[in-house]
Amino acid sequence: MRQTKVIGNEAEDAVIRLMTRQGYRFLVRNFTVHNMGELDVVMMKGQELYVVEVKSRLEGTAYADPLRSITPKKRMRMLNTTKVLISKYNLFDMNVHFLAGCVTHRRDGMIQNVEIVPF
Numbered sequence: 001m002r003q004t005k006v007i008g009n010e011a012e013d014a015v016i017r018l019m020t021r022q023g024y025r026f027l028v029r030n031f032t033v034h035n036m037g038e039l040d041v042v043m044m045k046g047q048e049l050y051v052v053e054v055k056s057r058l059e060g061t062a063y064a065d066p067l068r069s070i071t072p073k074k075r076m077r078m079l080n081t082t083k084v085l086i087s088k089y090n091l092f093d094m095n096v097h098f099l100a101g102c103v104t105h106r107r108d109g110m111i112q113n114v115e116i117v118p119f
Contacts (some may be wrong), residue, residue, distance in 0.1 A: 007109050011092045012041055015101035020027035020041050024050065033084045037077030041101065042085065049094040051082050052116070054101040058065045059112050067119055074117075 003099040016026055024043040031039040041052040053074070057067035078098065086092060097118065 007056055007105060008054070010109060010111060011101070011105065011114075012054045012110045013083040014103055015041055015052055015054050015116065016043075017114065019050070019052070020112050027089070028085070031081065033072050033081050034069065035103035036084065037074075039081050039085060041084050044094070047094055048058060049086070050093055051078060051085075051096065052097055052099045052101045053119075056103040056104060056105055059104045067100055067117070068114065070119055071118045 012029060016029070020026060020043075021043075024045045026041040027044050027049075028039070029041050031042060039051050040054040043050045043052065053070055054089060055069060056068055075098070086094070086096070100117050100119050102113075102115045102117060103111060105111050
């Protein structure tokens with residue numbers, strides 16, 4: 001099986017490609033605040049800011065629902081990190097939405113499906 005980091009990067013690439021085709025604009029990827037958290041992908045559309053937590057799962061396995069892995073603690077870290085991002089990029093007038101980018105891949109890492117869902 002391919003290295004986890006490589007598959008994760010390819011999953012983020014797939015989410016960015018899909019959302020770009022749907023009219024979103026890319027803002028930043030892997031925005032990290034030390035001791036606070038990381039935002040996988042941040043996109044914009046009009047006055048809307050979309051923070052996307054990307055979850056990649058192996059096709060045909062009994063993995064739990066990717067949304068279940070976004071725990072209350074993870075959500076709080078995302079919220080706090082998003083506040084820093086808004087301040088850094090002066091995005092105070094934006095409406096913020098949190099989404100999950102659920103990516104399914106084969107054992108060789110080939111992306112099979114990408115779905116963007118709110119949480």
